[in-house]
Each structure stands twice: as C-alpha cells, then as structure tokens.
Amino acid sequence: MSQRKIIHIDMDAFYASVEQRDHPEYRGKPIAVGGLPEKRGVVATASYEARKYGIHSAMSSYRALKLCPDLIFVRPRFDAYKEASLQIRRIFADYTDLIEPLSLDEAYLDITENKPGIPSATLIAREIKARIFAETGLTASAGVSYNKFLAKVASDLNKPDGLTLITPQQAERFIETLPIGKFYGIGQKTEPRLKAMGIHTGADLKALPEEAMEQLFGRSAPFYYQMVRGVDERPVETSWIRKSVGAENTFERDLEDPAEMLEELRPLVLDVLDWMRRNDTYGRTLTLKVKYDDFQQITRSRTVDAPLTTLEDIMALLQSLLATTEAGKRKVRLLGVSLAKLEDRKEKQPDNSSTSDALSRQLLLEF
Numbered sequence: 001m002s003q004r005k006i007i008h009i010d011m012d013a014f015y016a017s018v019e020q021r022d023h024p025e026y027r028g029k030p031i032a033v034g035g036l037p038e039k040r041g042v043v044a045t046a047s048y049e050a051r052k053y054g055i056h057s058a059m060s061s062y063r064a065l066k067l068c069p070d071l072i073f074v075r076p077r078f079d080a081y082k083e084a085s086l087q088i089r090r091i092f093a094d095y096t097d098l099i100e101p102l103s104l105d106e107a108y109l110d111i112t113e114n115k116p117g118i119p120s121a122t123l124i125a126r127e128i129k130a131r132i133f134a135e136t137g138l139t140a141s142a143g144v145s146y147n148k149f150l151a152k153v154a155s156d157l158n159k160p161d162g163l164t165l166i167t168p169q170q171a172e173r174f175i176e177t178l179p180i181g182k183f184y185g186i187g188q189k190t191e192p193r194l195k196a197m198g199i200h201t202g203a204d205l206k207a208l209p210e211e212a213m214e215q216l217f218g219r220s221a222p223f224y225y226q227m228v229r230g231v232d233e234r235p236v237e238t239s240w241i242r243k244s245v246g247a248e249n250t251f252e253r254d255l256e257d258p259a260e261m262l263e264e265l266r267p268l269v270l271d272v273l274d275w276m277r278r279n280d281t282y283g284r285t286l287t288l289k290v291k292y293d294d295f296q297q298i299t300r301s302r303t304v305d306a307p308l309t310t311l312e313d314i315m316a317l318l319q320s321l322l323a324t325t326e327a328g329k330r331k332v333r334l335l336g337v338s339l340a341k342l343e344d345r346k347e348k349q350p351d352n353s354s355t356s357d358a359l360s361r362q363l364l365l366e367f
C-alpha cells in the first residue's frame, strides 16, 4: 500500500486575526470576538494576547471580562470570515482537488498527487502558508503527515504560524506519548472517563486488551485500535455540498423496547450533529428510518420551522416519529436518522444587523 501525503491547515485565532488585520488599533491587544458580557454573550474566539489570560472559545464573555478587565469585545463579521475562507480555499485548489473543509478556517488536503508536482509535502505546506499570508494577511498553522489524524494533531502543535511534520518513522513514538485528549473523537466527555481508568497517553490506550477497547468505544473500537497504532485510512472527502446527512446502525440483535431504540438513536444523532457543525450547515427536515426484523423498511419524516441544532430537540422529535411506527409491536433490526434541507446558515445571517439575541444563537450553533 502506498503512503499518502496529507496536510491539515488551520488558521490561527481566525475571527480575531481577521479583526486585528482590519482594525490596526486592535493589534497586539487582547480581543474577544463574540457577544457582549452584559448581553450574556459567548466568546467565539480570542486573540493570542487574550489567551494568555485563560480566555478561550465558548467561554462566557462575562467570565472572560473578569479574567481580563482590558479585554476588547468585537462583534463578529461573518462576511469577512467567509471571504478569507474562500481565499484560502482557492489557494488550496492550486495544489489539489482533494480538499475537505472542516469549517471556515480548517481543511484537509490530500497532496499525494498534486498539481504542481512537488514531491515534498512539507514544501507544499510552507508554500501554502506563505501564500495565505501574502494574499490574506493572516497566518495559518499546518500539520503534515501520512493520515488525517496525525496531520490534524500536528497542525495544533506549534500554533500560531506553525508547520509540523510527523513522519511514519516518528509516528509510533509520537502517538505513545500523546495525551489522551488529543485523540480524534475523544472530547470533554470521554477524556475524564479514560483518565479515571488510568489511561492518560496513547501508550496506555494501546496497552488495553481488545475487550476493554470494545467496552469503551463500542462499534468504533476497531477504529481506535488502528488509530493508536498509527493507522487511519479515512480518505479526504471532498463533498462540499450535500442534500442530507444521515447515520444508521444495524444491530447485532433485534430491538424490542422503544426506550432502547431511542438510546440507540442518540449516538447516531450526535454523529449527524457533529457533521453539521463541522460543515456549517443545518437542517429542518428530520427523517427516521426503521427496518423491521422481516426486512420491511419504512421512513417517517417531519419538517419544522426552526433549524434542528440540539440533541434534545431532535430526540424529542424522534420519539414522536417512532411512536407512529410499529416499533415495539414488531422487532427492529436497523434504525437510521437523517437531516435534510441543509442550508448554509452563514448566508442566512444578516451581517452586523443581527441583534445580540440572534448573535448568541448563532454562536451556540458553533459549539
């Protein structure tokens, strides 16, 4: 199997850097882009000067102001961020068509084959960073490796303005010493659970017996087993626009209890929400798919007025959709959930004119 070359690019303090670029008076100062403290706003991001005070994304603006009384609050200008985002994507396209944007400021590039025919991935990353700076006045950090997981971890290692390479030779040792919270998919919920079990690094995770892996990660266990051994075969996926996004699961044994079915739907909904968040889109039409044990398949759909962005809203809707099926009376072998009519919510937002309320809603969508 031939080795891939993957670059992960992530802009530094993206919204804040755009504001510092466009407002010289903010340069070198602690600024927070987001909602106002007195309006119960949230920090979308903070400049590196502000981060020294412990201020970070998703923190309440009120708390941020307590940490740094000199903090300057700046309202977001999504059009400006979108513009910069398009600029960097155009630069990427000079190198490859295999581009997977994760958000406005972040993308994977597969440059195994690349348009200029440059053999060194590091050289391409350096060139892209230089062009981003020349054309947008912003700095980016790049991670270079042979798979997505390592490229993404690498881009975060030497922020801001970093360029980090993890070679196949370095990977094993690198992963063994990597803190557990840096692994793909291990977030604020899973990390404390793992630590409580004495799993702090990649080496600890690697040492787990297979059954323990299965207990921890369920159907994702094989993925984690491979990832901690430096194997991540996920391709760079280029689908920019999708009509719907869904997830489904076929169960090892048929389900009989509707309460259990709802429990099984929950992780599927989380997958869908995660995708939507990363792709800056939302949906208003929810579809539940049920396959009974005799393989008969049905779907139930509902379209609502407001975009579905929270687990709670979607689970409540799924519960009522499930109640219109024969699930419970009949056994179920597969459940699926999808959200359609995705719209680019950035385009829906009136720039600058949004009220603080609209602003805090918008920012909540990001999380």
Ligand code: DCP
Pocket (backbone or CB within 6 Å): 010, 011, 012, 013, 014, 015, 016, 043, 044, 045, 046, 057, 058, 103, 105, 106, 159, 160, 363, 366, 367
């Ligand atoms: N963002 C947001 N709410 C969050 C996280 C991020 O609105 N909870 C927005 C603001 C960020 C942008 O997305 O500028 C990119 O997110 P990153 O996580 O890449 O953070 P930054 O680019 O701001 O900083 P870093 O240098 O750590 O990448």
Ligand code: MG
Pocket (backbone or CB within 6 Å): 010, 011, 012, 013, 014, 105, 106
């Ligand atoms: Mg960033």
